Amino acid sequence: MQRYFLPPEGFEQDRIVITGDDAHHLIRVMRAEPGDEVICCDGLGRAVLARLTEIGKTEVSAIATQELPQTGEPSVELWIAQSLPKGDKLETVMQKGTELGATRFIPFLSERTVVQYDAKKEEKRLDRWRKIVKEAAEQSHRSVVPEVLAPLSWKALLKLIGEVELAVLCYEKESGLQLRSLLREIGDLREKSATEAATPSAQTEGTATSTSRPTKRPRILVIVGPEGGITEREAEEAEQAGARSTGLGPRILRTETAGMAATACIMYEYGEMGG
Known part of the structure; x- marks a missing residue:
C-alpha cells in the first residue's frame, strides 16, 4: 500500500x-x-x-x-555524521541509512574533504537530500522522516558528541578496539534506557503504553571521514571530546560503505535486523 x-x-x-x-x-x-x-x-x-x-x-x-502502530522505528536513535564525499555518494548514504533505521544525517567538513562546499547552493542540496530521505522513508515503511542537517564544521560536529550516549569514530588506523568489541557496551545502554523507561517519571501513572519499546531511546553517533580518511589530529580531538575510535575489520571500506556497515552492525546488536 x-x-x-x-x-x-x-x-x-x-x-x-x-x-x-x-x-x-x-x-x-x-x-x-x-x-x-x-x-x-x-x-x-x-x-x-x-x-x-x-x-x-x-x-x-x-x-x-x-x-x-509504529513498527518501522528502531529502539535506538542513530545519527550518521558523514564528511562530504565526492559525487552522489552522500545521497546513497542517506537513502540506505534511512532504510537501515538512521534517525539523523549530519554532513560535515573535515581536513581532507575534497568537495568544494558552496554555501550558495546549500538550500538546493538540502532540499534534494531531504527529498531522497523522505522517499526512502516511504519505501521502507518508516513512521518518521530522518532529519537532515546543513553541513557543519568539524568543531561544530565535536560539540554534538556531548548529546549522545555513545559516539563511534570509524578510523581505519585503529588497530586495537574493533567495532565488535565496542558493541558489547551497547547492551548496557539498552538496559539503562529500558530501566529509565520503566520508572514513574518516564510515563504517566495509570496510562497504558501503546508499544513495548523504551520511551527513551539511547543515542549513538557514527562519525565517518571523507575519501582520504580522518587525520590523526582529528582523531585525537574526537577522542578528547568523548568519541570512541574503532576499526571496522582488516579491510579498508569506502567512505560511503563505512557508515552503512557500522549502522547495520549496531542495528543487529539491538535486534533490529530480524534477530
Whole structure:
C-alpha cells in the first residue's frame, strides 16, 4: 500500500489534505479514485490508514479511518555524521541509512574533504537530500522522516558528541578496539534506557503504553571521514571530546560503505535486523 509523508498541517484531526508532489503522484501516476486507501504519516510518528474522498486537479482529500502502530522505528536513535564525499555518494548514504533505521544525517567538513562546499547552493542540496530521505522513508515503511542537517564544521560536529550516549569514530588506523568489541557496551545502554523507561517519571501513572519499546531511546553517533580518511589530529580531538575510535575489520571500506556497515552492525546488536 502506498505511503505518503505529509506536513503536519496537512492533518486536520481526521481530515487529510494531500498536495504537491504526493498529490501529483496519486492523481497522475497511481490514477487514484475515491474509495482507494493509502497510508498517511505526519513525519513525527503518527501514521493512519486513510480513505480517499475527493480527487481534484492539484490536491486529494482523504479521511483517516484507523490509527496505525509504529513498527518501522528502531529502539535506538542513530545519527550518521558523514564528511562530504565526492559525487552522489552522500545521497546513497542517506537513502540506505534511512532504510537501515538512521534517525539523523549530519554532513560535515573535515581536513581532507575534497568537495568544494558552496554555501550558495546549500538550500538546493538540502532540499534534494531531504527529498531522497523522505522517499526512502516511504519505501521502507518508516513512521518518521530522518532529519537532515546543513553541513557543519568539524568543531561544530565535536560539540554534538556531548548529546549522545555513545559516539563511534570509524578510523581505519585503529588497530586495537574493533567495532565488535565496542558493541558489547551497547547492551548496557539498552538496559539503562529500558530501566529509565520503566520508572514513574518516564510515563504517566495509570496510562497504558501503546508499544513495548523504551520511551527513551539511547543515542549513538557514527562519525565517518571523507575519501582520504580522518587525520590523526582529528582523531585525537574526537577522542578528547568523548568519541570512541574503532576499526571496522582488516579491510579498508569506502567512505560511503563505512557508515552503512557500522549502522547495520549496531542495528543487529539491538535486534533490529530480524534477530
